[in-house]
Amino acid sequence: MKEGFRQAMAWLHTWAGLIFGWLLFAIFLTGTLSYFKNEISQWTQPELVPHQVTEVDSVNRAQRWLQENAGDAKRWFITLPDERSPALGLSWAKARGGFERKSLDALSGTPVQARESMGGEFFYRFHFQLQMPYPWGRWLASLSAMVMFVALVSGIITHKKIFKEFFTFRPRKGQRTWLDGHNAVAVLVLPFHLMITYSSLVIFMTMIMPVSILTTYGGNTQAFFDDLFPAFKTAPASTETAPLAPIAPMFEVAAEKWPGSRIGLITVNNPGKANASVTLTPSGADHIPNISGTTLMFDGVSGALKDESTMSAASLMLAGGLYGLHMGHFAGPLLRWLYFLAGIGGTAMIGTGLVIWLGKRKLKHAKAGVLPFELRLVEMLNVASMSGLMLAVVSFFWANRLLPVSFAGRSDWEVRTFFCMWGLALLHAFVRVFFREGRSAWREQLTLAASLYCALPVLDLLTAGDYLFASLKQGQMTLAALDVTALITGIFLAWGAMRFGEGGKVAFVSKLTPTDSRRKSDSGVSANSGSEPARESVRADATAQEAN
Amino acid sequence: METLSVSASAPEKRQKAVKRTGARSGEVSVRWRLAVASRVTAALIGGYLLTALSSVCLAQFLPLARAEAVVLAMTLSFLVYLPAVLWCFVCRTAWRAWFGLLLPSAVLGAIYASARWLL
Numbered sequence: 001m002k003e004g005f006r007q008a009m010a011w012l013h014t015w016a017g018l019i020f021g022w023l024l025f026a027i028f029l030t031g032t033l034s035y036f037k038n039e040i041s042q043w044t045q046p047e048l049v050p051h052q053v054t055e056v057d058s059v060n061r062a063q064r065w066l067q068e069n070a071g072d073a074k075r076w077f078i079t080l081p082d083e084r085s086p087a088l089g090l091s092w093a094k095a096r097g098g099f100e101r102k103s104l105d106a107l108s109g110t111p112v113q114a115r116e117s118m119g120g121e122f123f124y125r126f127h128f129q130l131q132m133p134y135p136w137g138r139w140l141a142s143l144s145a146m147v148m149f150v151a152l153v154s155g156i157i158t159h160k161k162i163f164k165e166f167f168t169f170r171p172r173k174g175q176r177t178w179l180d181g182h183n184a185v186a187v188l189v190l191p192f193h194l195m196i197t198y199s200s201l202v203i204f205m206t207m208i209m210p211v212s213i214l215t216t217y218g219g220n221t222q223a224f225f226d227d228l229f230p231a232f233k234t235a236p237a238s239t240e241t242a243p244l245a246p247i248a249p250m251f252e253v254a255a256e257k258w259p260g261s262r263i264g265l266i267t268v269n270n271p272g273k274a275n276a277s278v279t280l281t282p283s284g285a286d287h288i289p290n291i292s293g294t295t296l297m298f299d300g301v302s303g304a305l306k307d308e309s310t311m312s313a314a315s316l317m318l319a320g321g322l323y324g325l326h327m328g329h330f331a332g333p334l335l336r337w338l339y340f341l342a343g344i345g346g347t348a349m350i351g352t353g354l355v356i357w358l359g360k361r362k363l364k365h366a367k368a369g370v371l372p373f374e375l376r377l378v379e380m381l382n383v384a385s386m387s388g389l390m391l392a393v394v395s396f397f398w399a400n401r402l403l404p405v406s407f408a409g410r411s412d413w414e415v416r417t418f419f420c421m422w423g424l425a426l427l428h429a430f431v432r433v434f435f436r437e438g439r440s441a442w443r444e445q446l447t448l449a450a451s452l453y454c455a456l457p458v459l460d461l462l463t464a465g466d467y468l469f470a471s472l473k474q475g476q477m478t479l480a481a482l483d484v485t486a487l488i489t490g491i492f493l494a495w496g497a498m499r500f501g502e503g504g505k506v507a508f509v510s511k512l513t514p515t516d517s518r519r520k521s522d523s524g525v526s527a528n529s530g531s532e533p534a535r536e537s538v539r540a541d542a543t544a545q546e547a548n
Numbered sequence: 549m550e551t552l553s554v555s556a557s558a559p560e561k562r563q564k565a566v567k568r569t570g571a572r573s574g575e576v577s578v579r580w581r582l583a584v585a586s587r588v589t590a591a592l593i594g595g596y597l598l599t600a601l602s603s604v605c606l607a608q609f610l611p612l613a614r615a616e617a618v619v620l621a622m623t624l625s626f627l628v629y630l631p632a633v634l635w636c637f638v639c640r641t642a643w644r645a646w647f648g649l650l651l652p653s654a655v656l657g658a659i660y661a662s663a664r665w666l667l
Contacts, residue, residue, distance in 0.1 A: 005638055012637045149626065150633050198626060205622040211600045212607035212621045215660075216614055227615035315612060315620035322623070 006158055013154040014357060018378070020147040021354045022385035023130075027144060028350055029389060031127040031196075032343025034120065035328055035336055036482075038084040041119030043460075043482045044400045044414075046467035048114050050086035050476060051107040056248040059266065061109030062088050063247050070100070071272050074237065078247075078266040081106045082285060116411040117400055122418070123393075128200075131419070135207060142208045145200040152186075152193055159183060175359045182352040185345045192342040193349070199326035202319055228316070230309050231279040231295035232267065240274035245303030247278055253305050254280050254296055261286040268300065276300025284329035289320035354382050379438040380429045387445035388425025390493065394452045395421035397486070401463040439500050446497035453490030457483035586642040594649035595632035601656040602628045608660055 033040065042048060062078045070076065073092035081088055088104040103112045118125075129137035169180045186193070206213065210221070217224045226233045247266060254263055264283035270276045278298040284290060293311030298304065311320065324330060328339045358378050365371055371379070399417035403410045425445060432441035460468060460483050471479045606621035636645040 008638045009634070012634070146626070146629060146633075149630055153630060154634065201626045202623050205625070209600065209603055209622050209625050212603040212618050212625075215604045215664075216607050216618050224615055224618060227613075228619070313613070313616045315616040315623065319619050319623045 006160070009154040009157040013151055013158050016147050016151045016154070017350075017353050018357050020144050020151070021350050021357075022381050023140075023144050024148055025347060025350045025354070025385050026389055027127050027130075027141060028343060028347040029393070030123040032340055032347055033393070034124040034127055035331075035339045035343060037120030037124045039120065039478045039482065040123065041117070041121060042086065042478045044117040044119035044397070045112075045114040046464050046471070046479060048086045048103075048105075048112055049470070050081070050474070053081065053106040055080055055251055055263065058088055058106050059247050059251070061106070062090055062104065062266075063244070065104055065109055066090060066092065066268075066271070067244065070094075073271060074269075075234075076266075076268040076271055078268075080263065080266075082262070082283070084285075087112055115400075115405045117414060118411050122396070122415060128204075138204055138207055142201060142204045145197055149197045149201070152197060155186065156190075175356065175363070178352050178356045178359060182349060182356055185349045185352070189342045189345040189349075193346055195322070195325055196343075196346065199322035202322045203326060205319075229293050229295075231297045231307070235269065235275060237270040237273045238275040241272055242274045242276065242301045244268070244271050244276055244300055245278075245298070249303060250278060250280060250296070250298050250305075253298075257296060257308065258282050265292075271300065274301060277306065284324065284327070286330065288324045288330045289317050290323040290327070291320055351386050354386070358382060376433050376438075380426070380433040380441075383429035383433065383438065383441045383445060384422070384426040387442060387449055387493075388422055388429060390449045391425050391445060391452070392418045392422035394449060394456065394486070397456055398452065398459065401459050443497055443500040446493050446500065450490045450494035450497055453486045453493060456486040456490070583642040587636045587645050590642065590645040590649060591633040591636035594646060594653070595629055595636065598632050598649050598653045598656070599625050599629040601653050601660065605656050605660050608663060
């Protein structure tokens with residue numbers, strides 16, 4: 001019965017992982033990039049230069065511009081520049097419905113003159129909306145998250161000796177190496193995997209598990225959100241007009257109430273009306289949990305503090321804490337890189353899992369030399385979802401530098417380039433896998449991707465070198481760091497492409513196959529990792545894993 | 549009913565074994581496929597039902613302010629979904645999977661209904 005239980009878990013792990021693996025790979029990869037959302041946006045809009053500006057100056061400039069250009073709006077939102085995003089972010093709900101955004105230069109207070117680009121926002125949006133219409137993308141992403149959760153836990157159960165095996169890594173042993181790598185990376189960042197998966201469900205819980213709101217609040221779901229975020233209640237604008245009080249003095253009150261915390265978001269309700277109000281929210285960069293319910297509310301005409309609310313209930317801190325951990329707004333540079341590396345670990349875990357699934361089944365057909373249709377289909381999707389996505393990502397950056405700066409709709413064309421490249425990669429994978437063999441698809445796509453990543457810094461130098469040097473002179477490392485990261489990625493992909501080269505048949509050949517003994521003598525690498533008993537137990541465990 | 553579930557279970561397990569050892573493809577029976585589809589549906593829909601009802605009961609009975617109880621109920625609900633899904637693939641037959649989800653769902657539904665409308 002016990003073995004039956006673990007076998008059932010192995011079966012579930014295998015199939016849940018396969019069917020959602022391709023989508024999860026894309027979600028994890030683009031989500032990982034999103035940890036550097038603002039930095040990517042800086043790279044894609046190098047015209048934006050960070051300035052040393054005080055909060056007071058920034059908010060005065062924002063208020064002046066909005067009063068002149070969006071005086072009749074229902075509501076304004078202002079975010080101040082910080083160390084990760086140089087521009088003043090403005091958005092407002094228009095009187096006749098609809099929503100508009102604008103970035104202001106923090107120094108001049110005029111709209112930024114930068115090339116149009118979604119930048120990091122594109123990867124961020126894609127990782128939970130999947131370029132699908134609302135709410136379908138979010139639902140599909142949430143379903144994938146639930147499947148990820150199931151795959152994680154069933155994987156842990158399948159794999160009971162995870163900690164012992166963690167120290168067992170046998171390189172250059174084909175299938176076994178992939179399995180060791182899969183296990184090692186899974187265990188190494190297991191807390192991250194569990195946190196990121198569960199928190200993604202919590203982030204969208206009001207969209208995917210809303211029944212309890214309905215049973216508690218009836219049809220009036222807005223009342224639930226008003227309870228949580230009392231400061232964001234919308235009141236109809238009064239017909240009387242009154243000038244808006246200056247926002248900057250309110251910051252002094254906030255500095256007293258929240259020592260050591262900056263202001264994240266400024267919300268102005270009914271600006272220019274007699275019932276105007278201003279709400280300040282602390283910056284997410286200074287707190288781990290998301291506490292958007294903690295606010296100070298000011299009268300918009302007199303400028304006096306009217307009300308304050310604090311989000312401190314345990315249940316709200318639990319949900320807000322998970323939310324905050326997922327987003328990582330609080331992370332400084334070091335922790336942000338750790339987040340990024342953990343994200344790569346998650347992506348690699350999914351990728352190796354997909355490779356193992358196919359590798360195991362390929363073994364059965366090794367003698368015949370012909371793969372059945374369904375295995376070719378899986379191989380095609382593996383190639384397109386992994387190396388194809390890497391190609392799509394880098395082509396987005398290439399498009400950003402190659403499309404003319406003033407080209408109309410260039411932002412859309414960047415996105416279009418991303419998906420066209422991905423589509424072409426799928427087509428290429430199809431042709432290669434079905435009419436030649438999968439290895440050539442991997443090799444060619446990885447080679448192209450490697451050269452595009454390696455050449456990205458060169459392209460950046462040629463097309464936007466002035467910005468790069470200017471930013472370095474200012475001591476800003478963001479642009480250079482992205483170039484270096486692209487170069488390292490390119491080198492890694494080149495190494496991957498070489499492993500798929502004509503000579504070395506390393507990737508999918510198992511130790512258990514007859515071809516292996518030949519390969520072993522070729523490479524001259526002996527099993528030298530892991531103690532003998534550990535390896536024995538691994539073997540027994542691996543057999544259980546293979547039993548599906 | 550019981551005989552049906554037993555007869556559905558036996559081939560289900562056996563087919564899995566055959567699939568594992570047999571090198572030739574196409575040996576998976578229609579019955580096995582249906583049983584798997586039934587388990588998947590039970591996990592998705594039955595699991596969701598049980599999860600939703602658990603969160604409804606939690607929100608109703610947690611001694612917290614209304615909004616806090618609802619937030620906690622939603623936050624914890626996925627911890628119910630997970631074992632519900634695992635159950636669907638661990639239990640011996642697809643019928644059991646459904647039974648094991650619908651029975652507690654009915655109990656939770658009855659508890660909520662009686663608390664809401666009878667007491």
